[in-house]
Amino acid sequence: MSTVDVDAKLSLNKFYVNEEDAHIVLKQNAETESSEFRKLMLACPAGLYKQDDKGRIQFDYAGCLECGTCRILCGNTILEKWEFPQGTFGIEYRWG
Amino acid sequence: MSDEGFDVIVVGAGLAGTVAAYLLGREGLQVLLIERGNYPGSKNMTGGRIYSHSLEKIMPGFAKEAPIERKITREKVFMMTEKSCIGLDFQSSLLGIPGSDSYSVLRGVFDQWLAEKAEEAGVEIITGICVDDLIIRDGKVCGVIAGTDQIEAQVTILADGVNSLLAQKAGLRQEFRPDHVAVGVKELIELPAELIQERFQCNETEGTACMFAGFPSDGRVGGGFLYTNKKSISLGVVCTLSELTKGQKTVPQLMEDFKAHPAVAPLIKGGRLLEYSGHLVPEGGLSMVPGLIGNGVLVAGDAAGFCVNLGYAVRGMDFAVASGECAARAVIEANKGGDYSESGLQIYRKYLDESFVLQDMKLYCKFPHFLETTPRIFSDYPELLEGIVTDMFVMDGQPSKALLKTMMKHTKKVGLLKIAGDALKGARSV
Numbered sequence: 001m002s003t004v005d006v007d008a009k010l011s012l013n014k015f016y017v018n019e020e021d022a023h024i025v026l027k028q029n030a031e032t033e034s035s036e037f038r039k040l041m042l043a044c045p046a047g048l049y050k051q052d053d054k055g056r057i058q059f060d061y062a063g064c065l066e067c068g069t070c071r072i073l074c075g076n077t078i079l080e081k082w083e084f085p086q087g088t089f090g091i092e093y094r095w096g
Numbered sequence: 097m098s099d100e101g102f103d104v105i106v107v108g109a110g111l112a113g114t115v116a117a118y119l120l121g122r123e124g125l126q127v128l129l130i131e132r133g134n135y136p137g138s139k140n141m142t143g144g145r146i147y148s149h150s151l152e153k154i155m156p157g158f159a160k161e162a163p164i165e166r167k168i169t170r171e172k173v174f175m176m177t178e179k180s181c182i183g184l185d186f187q188s189s190l191l192g193i194p195g196s197d198s199y200s201v202l203r204g205v206f207d208q209w210l211a212e213k214a215e216e217a218g219v220e221i222i223t224g225i226c227v228d229d230l231i232i233r234d235g236k237v238c239g240v241i242a243g244t245d246q247i248e249a250q251v252t253i254l255a256d257g258v259n260s261l262l263a264q265k266a267g268l269r270q271e272f273r274p275d276h277v278a279v280g281v282k283e284l285i286e287l288p289a290e291l292i293q294e295r296f297q298c299n300e301t302e303g304t305a306c307m308f309a310g311f312p313s314d315g316r317v318g319g320g321f322l323y324t325n326k327k328s329i330s331l332g333v334v335c336t337l338s339e340l341t342k343g344q345k346t347v348p349q350l351m352e353d354f355k356a357h358p359a360v361a362p363l364i365k366g367g368r369l370l371e372y373s374g375h376l377v378p379e380g381g382l383s384m385v386p387g388l389i390g391n392g393v394l395v396a397g398d399a400a401g402f403c404v405n406l407g408y409a410v411r412g413m414d415f416a417v418a419s420g421e422c423a424a425r426a427v428i429e430a431n432k433g434g435d436y437s438e439s440g441l442q443i444y445r446k447y448l449d450e451s452f453v454l455q456d457m458k459l460y461c462k463f464p465h466f467l468e469t470t471p472r473i474f475s476d477y478p479e480l481l482e483g484i485v486t487d488m489f490v491m492d493g494q495p496s497k498a499l500l501k502t503m504m505k506h507t508k509k510v511g512l513l514k515i516a517g518d519a520l521k522g523a524r525s526v
Contacts, residue, residue, distance in 0.1 A: 004352035009283070009372040016134075039341040045281040045374030047348045065374035066139060068259035069279045072272050072337055072376070084261070087132050087242070088224035095284050095328075095371050096141045096204030 006047035010063040017062045018089040024061045024070065025080040031057050036077045043069045065091050101248035102128045102220075104427055105240055106255060107227050107262060109136035110203075111413050112397025113255030114210045115154060115420035116427075121217035123428050128247065129211070129219050130240065132226035137207025139257075141282065141375040143321050143330060143410060145305055146206075147198045150417040150452075155213065162209050164199040165325035166303030167192050170296070173408045174359070175478040176311040176320070181359035182481050192302070200303055200323040200330065201413075202284070227256070230265050230393070236437070237266055237392035251436040252393045253423050255416075258376045260386075260399035268395055269386035274337035275468055276380030278318060278405075281351050282332030285367035289327050295363055296324050307408055310478030312354040314345050317467050317474060319407065320354045322363070329364055331355065334377060334405075336468070347374075377412070378403045382454075382461035389445060391438045396423045402453055404460050406526065407467070415453055422447035459526070466525035470518050476510045483509075 030037055037057055040049035046065050050058040064085075071082040084090070106117045109131035117129040133139040145168055151158055159167070169192040174183035192198075215221055229241040231248065239248035240262075254262045258277070263269040289300060296304045303324030312320030318335030333350045340347065354360060378384060378401040385401045388394065396402075402415035426444035430436050448454040467473065483506040488499070497505075507515060 002352055002356050004346075004348045006348040006372075009348075009369060012369055013372055042343065042346050043279060043337055043340045045279055045347045045351075046372075047346060065372075066259075067279060067374040067376050069337060069374075069376060071259065072274055072277055073341065075271065084132055084226050084259075087226040088134055090139075091373075092134055092138045093141055093204040093371065093373055094138075095202040096137055096139075096207075096373060 007063070010046055013063075014092040014094060015062065016089045016092060018085055021086060022061050023081070023083045023085045023090070024059075024064060026057075026059055027078050027080045030078040033078050036074050039073045040070050043073055045069065101239060102126045103250050103431065104128070104253065105130065105247060105249040106253045107240060108255040108257055108397070108399070109211050109221065109223070110140050110207060110255060110257060110397060111210065111416040112399070112420035112423070113253065114207065114214050115151070115417050116253050116255065116396060116424040117219045118210070118214040118217050119154065119421060119424035120427060121214055121219035123424075124218070125427070125431065127219045128249065129214060129221045130225050130227055130242070131221065131223045134224050135208055136211035136221070136223065137204045140203040140207055141280075141373040142201060142203050142413060143280065143282065143323060143332060144203075144413070145198050145200050145323055147196075147411060147414040149195060150414045150421070152195070154417070154421060159197065159199055163205045164201055166200050166298075167301055168198045168200060168305045168323070169302040170298065170304040171408075172304060172306040174306065174308045175481050176308045176357065176359065177478045177482045178311055180482045180486070181308070181357070182478075182485055200305070200325050202325060202330075227262060230262060232266075235391050237390060250392070251427055251430065251441070253427070254393060254395045254399050255397045255420065256399050258378050258398040260395065263386055263395050263399050266390050266393050268388070268390050268393070272378070272380070272384060274341070276378065276384040276401075276464075278334045278336045278377045278379045279340070279347060279374060280332055280334040280377050281347050281374045282330055282372075283351065283355070283369055284371040284373070285329045285331060285364050286327060286370045287329060287364070287367045291366070292324050292327070292329065298324070308354075309407060310474055311357065312350060313339070313474060314343050314350060315475035316340070316343055316471065320360075321410070322360070328370060329367065331360070331364060336379065377405065379405050379464055381464040382457045383464070385457065388448070389438055389441045392436050394423045394426065394441060394444050396420050402457065404456055406460065406463065418451050418453050419448065422451060422453065462525040466521055470521065472510060472514065472518060480506050480510055
């Protein structure tokens with residue numbers, strides 16, 4: 001199994017990140033709900049849901065592809081908020 | 097923008113929304129098409145290939161003018177295991193005949209072209225505006241809310257994609273279940289046109305579509321795909337959400353392993369990654385189709401769950417175009433009587449019923465459930481096939497066994513009754 005560097009792939013994409021407003025926010029309980037968080041680690045195509053060696057969770061909405069996978073899987077459990085980024089912000093597919 | 101508001105607001109400048117807007121604009125209605133991306137197509141992604149028939153009906157000969165990539169004249173379907181790839185290769189002059197031709201496309205480019213057509217037809221397009229909510233008065237949808245702005249219209253068409261938050265706000269749709277949607281991830285890999293033509297044995301205007309079952313989705317419901325574009329290859333993996341979360345591999349890892357498979361790696365060798373994209377695919381079939389008609393509102397395209405994935409062929413864009421057309425025709429009809437109520441718009445359902453959209457959705461309504469309840473298709477069967485062909489082609493000097501005996505040995509591992517049962521169940525579902 002080869003290792004994968006998703007961040008390097010995402011760095012080729014064009015993003016307009018809205019630094020003022022996170023369009024996805026995790027709930028406080030996300031760290032303790034590990035089975036729910038694991039779903040997002042597996043399914044997010046941008047690999048934005050991460051866990052470090054000590055088990056601490058990490059999430060950054062900046063590389064979001066706006067697919068909605070996390071909303072479908074965990075919208076009712078560990079996501080506080082899932083919205084589309086405000087107009088003009090977010091991923092901009094040049095080819096799509 | 098007129099002070100009295102618009103006749104029609106269309107939310108989402110994808111294929112369904114833009115086609116609906118184009119047809120309504122052509123009819124002389126005041127149409128506003130709202131897109132949250134900075135240009136039409138900037139939030140859209142396909143595998144992908146468009147079957148031309150539905151757009152051809154609306155814009156005859158569109159492929160001559162539109163930014164299509166390659167005409168697909170070769171179809172390949174593979175069963176893939178970690179070590180092997182066993183396939184069907186269909187190359188025929190029967191593929192690509194006008195009327196049943198299909199084209200690889202890139203939506204960031206294609207949708208801009210289509211939106212220009214809508215603009216020429218008199219549609220007003222605004223981009224970079226995300227519609228947050230609907231104006232609902234006395235149960236009737238009267239327009240849209242974006243930030244502090246409110247824009248009114250007689251009727252609103254929701255073509256806001258698979259994550260249609262607006263269809264939910266209109267009370268037409270529940271949340272999708274994880275077994276109803278798949279996530280697709282794609283890498284667009286740049287290669288010189290000549291190299292693509294060499295590797296896929298085609299001329300400069302034609303190309304290949306490949307589907308892979310088994311290994312790409314780690315033996316679960318899903319698959320891999322490859323489409324040749326002019327100067328790039330669209331390579332990706334799709335996997336049903338409910339299945340993904342049972343496994344061990346992440347989606348980016350599925351993609352990476354698929355790329356590194358010995359049957360795939362040589363096809364993309366030397367290529368440069370241009371873009372990495374992801375999107376949800378509504379694959380639940382008819383059972384996930386929401387309410388399509390409300391008081392002053394219609395739902396079309398991905399937002400309506402109009403998509404069929406048969407494994408060897410995936411269709412969404414032709415459904416989006418046709419449902420956009422049906423929505424436009426329904427609005428034109430409702431406009432004659434000035435009745436945009438739920439009953440006035442019921443004719444949308446009739447148009448969809450008459451078209452392939454709902455007929456095909458009905459025909460294949462059992463297929464998503466069949467796939468979901470027959471995991472052997474993605475795990476045992478690729479391995480079974482691998483076992484049989486290995487015994488056929490690998491000569492190691494041991495005394496050979498009769499072919500039938502060899503086949504029986506492998507089929508017994510899965511069980512003859514199970515195979516017969518799956519075949520029957522599968523045949524009944526399509």
